[in-house]
Amino acid sequence: MRKAIFLDRDGTLNPDPGYISDPADFELFPGVPQALARLKKAGYLLILITNQSGISRGMISPQQLELVHQKLQNLLAAESVTLDAIYFCPHHPEYPLHGITECECRKPQPGMILQAKKDFDIDLAASYVIGDRRKDIQIGINAGVRPICIRPQPAPGYENVPTFVSLSEAVDWLLAAAADKV
Numbered sequence: 001m002r003k004a005i006f007l008d009r010d011g012t013l014n015p016d017p018g019y020i021s022d023p024a025d026f027e028l029f030p031g032v033p034q035a036l037a038r039l040k041k042a043g044y045l046l047i048l049i050t051n052q053s054g055i056s057r058g059m060i061s062p063q064q065l066e067l068v069h070q071k072l073q074n075l076l077a078a079e080s081v082t083l084d085a086i087y088f089c090p091h092h093p094e095y096p097l098h099g100i101t102e103c104e105c106r107k108p109q110p111g112m113i114l115q116a117k118k119d120f121d122i123d124l125a126a127s128y129v130i131g132d133r134r135k136d137i138q139i140g141i142n143a144g145v146r147p148i149c150i151r152p153q154p155a156p157g158y159e160n161v162p163t164f165v166s167l168s169e170a171v172d173w174l175l176a177a178a179a180d181k182v
């Protein structure tokens with residue numbers, strides 16, 4: 001079995017202006033490629049899990065999302081890092097997509113993590129989920145994966161969740177915490 005870091009996208013890896021449809025509008029926060037490289041070196045799969053309801057809302061096409069994710073991979077490749085997989089939920093309860101409103105993949109539901117577990121034989125207990133919103137903490141709780149939060153302050157009601165101002169600081173903590181466990 002492999003261990004993985006499940007990564008939120010918007011607000012965690014990149015600034016979030018809302019419904020990014022143009023690769024030109026997609027940039028990483030400083031230090032993100034280097035932080036991800038350290039996780040990769042420590043043996044973690046890097047798996048993106050992102051809610052992209054802009055698709056069901058008609059604000060982003062699947063082709064545009066693909067181009068944005070190519071830009072993401074290109075920016076990471078410059079630091080010799082690759083995401084091992086990208087899972088996205090295109091759904092929204094109020095905007096039917098191919099007749100679907102209720103799905104099992106929209107965070108905080110655990111669908112994307114459970115699919116990745118199947119696809120990569122992941123040990124969820126040895127893995128972490130990193131995100132900036134309550135839904136990212138909650139998907140960790142729902143799937144049995146330890147959550148880490150990237151926010152200026154802990155999320156109200158989740159003060160016990162390790163919270164850091166940047167991905168780099170989160171990775172410092174995670175690698176030290178994982179080393180302690182061995």
Ligand SMILES: [Mg+2]
Pocket residue numbers: 008009010011012131132133
């Ligand atoms: Mg986010």
Ligand SMILES: [Zn+2]
Pocket residue numbers: 089090091103104105106
């Ligand atoms: Zn979905």
